[in-house]
Amino acid sequence: MIGIVVVSHSFSLAQAAVALAGEMVRDRPVRIEVAAGLDEHTFGTDAVAVAEAIAAADSGAGVLVLMDLGSAVLSAELAVDLLESPHEVRLCAAPIVEGLVAAVVSAAGGVGLDEAAAEAADALSGKQSQLGEPAGVSSEALPGKQPREGADASPDAEPGDADLGAARATFVVTNAHGLHARPAARLVTELRGYDADVRLRNLSTGAGPVSGRSLSRIAGLGVRAGHDVEVTATGPDAQRAVDGLLALAEKRFGEYAAADRPPVEAPPAADRSGPYPASAGIGIGPAWQLSTPEYELPDRPDGPPAEERRRLDAAITKARATIRADADRAFRARDEATQGIFEAHLLLLDDDELSEAVGRRIADGQAAATAWATVLDSAAADLDRLPDEYQRARAQDLRAVRDQVLAGLLARGAEIRTRPGILVAADLTPAQVAGLDPELVTGIALAQGSPTAHSAIIARSRGIPAVVGAGPEVLEIPEGTTLVVDGGEGVLEIDPRPRVLDEFVARAAEREAWERSAADAATEPAITLDHSLVHVAANVGSVADAAAAVRAGADMAGLVRTEFLFLDRDRAPTVDEQEQVYREIATEFGGHPVTLRALDVGGDKPLPYLPTPVEANPFLGVRGIRFALARPDLLRDQLCAMARVAADHPVRVMLPMVTAVDEISASRAILEEVAPADLSIELGIMVEVPATAAKAAAFADHVDFFSIGTNDLTQYALAAERGNGALAALADPLDPGVLRLIEMTCRGAGETPVHVCGELAADPVAVPILLGLGVTELSIAPPAVPEIKATVRALDLTTCKSLAARALRCTSAAEVRRLA
Ligand code: PEP
Ligand code: MG
Secondary structure (H helix, E strand, O other), rough: EEEEEEEEOOOHHHHHHHHHHHHHHHOOOOOOEEEEEOOOOOOOOOOHHHHHHHHHHHHOOOEEEEEOOOOOHHHHHHHHHOOOOOOOOEEEEOOOOHHHHHHHHHHHOOOHHHHHHHHHOOOOOHHHOOOOOOOOOOOOOOOOOOOOOOOOOOOOOOOOOOOEEEEEEEEEOOOOOOOHHHHHHHHHHHHHOOEEEEEEEEEOOOOEEOOOHHHHHHOOOOOOOOOOEEEEEEOOHHHHHHHHHHHHHHHHHHOOOOOOOOOOOOOOHHHHHEEEEEEEEEEEEEEOOOOOOOOOOOOOOOHHHHHHHHHHHHHHHHHHHHHHHHHOOOOOOOHHHHHHHHHHHHHOOOOOHHHHHHHHHOOOOHHHHOOOOHHHHHHHHHOOOOOOOOOHHHHHHHHHHHHHHHHOOOOOOOOOOOOEEEEEOOOHHHHHHHHHEEEEEEEEEEOOOOOOOOHHHHHOOOOOOOHHHHOOHHOOOOOOOEEEOOOOOOOEEEEHHHHHHHHHHHHHHHHHHHHHHHOOOOOOOEEEOOOOOOEEEEEOOOOOOHHHHHHOOOOOOOEHHHHHOOOOOHHHHHHHHHHHHHHHHHHHHOOOEEEEEEEEEEEOOOOOOEEEOOOOHHHHHOOOOOHHOOOHHHHHHHHHHHHHHOOOEEEEEEEOOOHHHEEEEEEEEHHHHHHHOOOEEEEEEEEEOOHHHHHHHHOOOOOOOEEEEEEEEHHHHHHOOOHHHHHHOOOOOOOOOHHHHHHHHHHHOOOOOOOOOOOHHHOOOOOOHHHHOOOEEEEOOOHHHHHHHHHHHHHOOOOOOOOHHHHHHOEEEHHHHHHH
């Protein structure tokens, strides 16, 4: 694929243009390098930086360079001379924003340098035709496959095309804003996959025909919602191209389900384009955005104006650091759309006009918080009045920034004041989800996130339906809009029509009835049709969870995530504090085993008072048992508290992220030091590292049980970070590669029991496969216990074994899901 370099005087401008263009090709990221500004804040261009960017962008197919103005062009020309190794480079005179969007879409479609350059050069023509201006840029035919401009638009094939195949169809565009840039980009990307010459015509206005390979020409068709579009195709793939386009049109070119669309079945994980299912259940209610908490603003300042100004500046600095970290995280996740949002928020924090207006109010005697809120509210209200919908939606950005600074000024944490309805947010921290009241919050829709992130896990454990990775558009849903979240299927319906809403209400009622019948039998054991007992345990993260798990019918606690005791505080809990909480959890389970996992921090679970070292890849760093053994004092205290409880309750101790037998010996030595000699405590390990699965036989003699953590095992096996929304489709734990590791664990374990405590155990599709592979205990979020018990009762182990054997032979997670 060709690479692209953006040369600009402004770093922010280039970043924002890249983020916008990235929106068009979310599924097929294109290599784009930026050489912009002398640094993040100083305007200028640097030929050496441009040359470096060209070298970095070139993967062998050449590099297209887009520049803003003046010295950017000179620097780019000089950069070509400075290149140390040969690179095929095209400097393109296209306008930077439109040109970049067109070039990125072309590049994602796999075209060569010439065609991408021509597409970029032609990028203004759509805007010009819409505004009725003569084209200022040549729209000569592109190299390669040519649209037959001026040819008869008849749907029939031309003579001579018969052997190539020809196809025609019409479709109605139902996207609320017609074929605007993003759906048009999806259309072009789709068509580039076929060997066919495709043309489109707007039957409602008579515009066209234009090539289906040209984003700018399609934009020039002016297709609005409700317009009829004709598609004609010739060539070997003509019919497939038309079918593909119709299927895409039916899915609204990947945009949101709108009012009149029936709820869609979740497509196989590998080819989804909507939100991801994260916590099963149907939630219905009014939308409320996280960024609109209610604050009590002070009537008068705490101190003189200079002091108030200093407090404001400190709060802005703090907010800037948080937003910068959010933007960096999005950048690392290659989520350019989200990064763009945060970059825009940073620009708002630095807006001189806003700052001066706030300063005047503070000088006039207002409290900093009140001045800040008043000025930003008034700016947001101005935007609310604009006729353009997109500009109106920017008000939401102002409010987000307003709240972030107010949180610092009013010394409020990021905890959420729960409101009734569906919570919509960019992302949530585990602590924020943990603080929600499930009686009020009927669902969660996150723009970012992934189903195995800890916030999603907590949503499941709290029984709150959730979808994640829904895209930044959800942040623009107006407050109070009726939403439906189907967290099992990954569907988000925005302002559904009454018919659709009624369907969901009926489905929710059906599900409730089924859940009631499963709940009635939940305290009974889960025994398969061929009489094998499967323990269905619970994953808990607090005493309240433990109580809920027992109410839900859990046979025991298969995983107690003890981190909850260590997070959100400024020093580690004492042995006594820990003992008390572990004892309360064990008491809830009334004599049934309780599996206490040693502290598992690092990666996405940092400890504020014991920061892990700065690591390039924290998930591959000092986390889990590695962290615990690096802080033996902490581990000793924890094992001591566990041992005290084990004297009175059936406690199992479990070590996270184990990779080496030595880690078990070292931990066992500490446990033996702190536990009375006559007390025998089961010690087990989590299988989260692929190597541990592969060498399970080597561990079998050293442990009493294995518990497979499929969340981490999946991320390590598939090299797909669990919190990275962009990889959520790839990171399906039913990937046959992950199943093979589970099979190796069960085989290597011999007689040692193997449990699964990752989220996969709560997936009814996965349960028969896991049991077929040899797993004997499933540990899951408490609300899922009745359903999984009901699922187990309908299974027969012989059938499960044959299903598991077939699943291991599949080539993809999607195939496994179809099989199951
Ligand atoms: C897992 O990795 O599957 C697991 C259960 O541990 P956690 O989700 O707490 O990392
Ligand atoms: Mg884990």
